[in-house]
Amino acid sequence: MGNLLIITVIALNQHLHTPMYFFLGSLSFLDLCYISVMVPKSMTDSLTNNRLISFSGCVTQVFLVVTFTAAELAFLTVVVYDHYIAICHPLHYKVTMNRGACAQLADGSWISSMMSCVLHTTNTFRLHFCRSNVISQLFCDIPQLLRISCSDAHANVIVMIAPVSLVDVVCFVLIIVSYIHIFSTVMRIPSEQSRYKAFSTCIPHLVVFCLFIGTVSFTYIRSRSMSSTSLDLMAAVLYCVVPPLMNPIIYSLRNKEIKKSLWNMIGRIFFSQEK
Template sequence: MAETVANRTTITEFLLLGLPEDWGLQVLCATLFLLIYLAALMGNLLIITLTTLDQHLQSPMYFFLKNLSLIDICYVSVTLPKSIMNSLTNSRSISFLGCASQIFLVIALAGTEYALLLVMSYDRYVAICHPLHYEAIMSSRTCVQMVTVSWLSGCMYGSLHVAGTFSGHFCGSNVIHQFFCDIPSLLTHACSGEQILEQVFIIASCYFASMCFILMFVSYVRIFTTVLRIPSALGRLKAFSTCMPHLTVVTLFLSSGFIAYLGSTSTSPSSLNVFISVLYSLLPPSLNPVIYSLRNRDVKAALDKICSGKLTPKVSMSACR
């Protein structure tokens, strides 16, 4: 497992110790994780199916929502299946390559989702503040380009952090007090002075994320200013209703991520830190489909069609229009 040479450790695998050691509690956690995982899969797959088949759900907003659901499916699939298998087999190990791959995918997908949420805020800004030019600005080509840039930026973001995290050596134990590999837990095992590159990447990422958040905030300030100028109360309510699901998802994503990061940087690992990380990994992918479909009449109408067998594939399906 580990060979120590002059205070440095060549690690070939890590031990994930985030879940309870009691066998009964492990089975309980595995069952709970499995149920939440299946719920997240079904909810997001349903969103993808509805936005693909229903001709009334072919606007840019639903095209972006489809991609958000795809990201959420991939995100929960990176960590939960491995955690469930470890619990059922009473195994805690994950290979060095598996850990690096898990970090890359988690960071890349989180970065892609953040970029996509920024794109979705711009879509709402154009729809409400420039409705007459909406179709020209948010064309099919523009939608695809925005989504492509989101995925590429997420992959680049993940690659940089993996390179920064594993650029140095690890000293001491190979035990990770989490249920999956994450950067803060790994950095606690990095040799002194050898995590500078990753710290630079983290600072740069925080700066870039802050700039994106400012852009998102400015978009919603403009949106709310425009909505408040609408003379009709019904018109204001309708405009607000198109923004609230996205605003709720953004708040859930950022707040849970911020709390999880603060907990994971704690020098004393605790069950609370693991619980917070579990919530961050499970809540957004599981609740996003509910948030977007709960008060969305178009989605509920499409769901009624598919339940009654009236929803069939279209002859021609475009990405967005």
């Protein structure tokens, strides 16, 4: 609901059609799609006690989960870059983050995530599955599928670990370097209120990002000997549910312009109904 409200408010308010809110709206749309892939299905399974999923449904779920996981990581990095330009180079912000640059960053995030999901989905479902049809996870997850495969999965493990490790390291370094520059700039701000406002946005995002990248890395990079059903389920909740839940609270629902536009929209709806 929070993500849907943010998308609606940004779309309807012309004053919010700026680079920062473009990325926040894109992140909310991504989070809405991301959490819709697995949570509704898992809730339905629990309520109906029917835990079956078709093979084609499993392929679709893997495809979408990998797409949105990769896109989430990319957009979290892009949002930090936007913050870095806005705080550290405010006079160059409009030139650097023009419409073309925003479109390129968004398109690059989606294209790279699509390429990643095609690689991993194709690589996973070329295997034969004959050991079991039971997956100890809330959704079809690649590490769990590799465990029930009767084919040699060593090449799959390498293809899974190498790109994930490289992307995680690159995004982590970019975000940490950006935050070092952001924090050093914020500390030079004379106003204590402005420093508090900057830190209150940056620190929660850093925590959510570290939680997201840590649990994703734990799920996809660790060895099979470290496998545990309870740990797998906990990690899945942390990287699938927490970021879509926290991002609207961190970025948008605490933002004065978003809150003002939201209350104006609600006021217009109720006012028109009363008339």
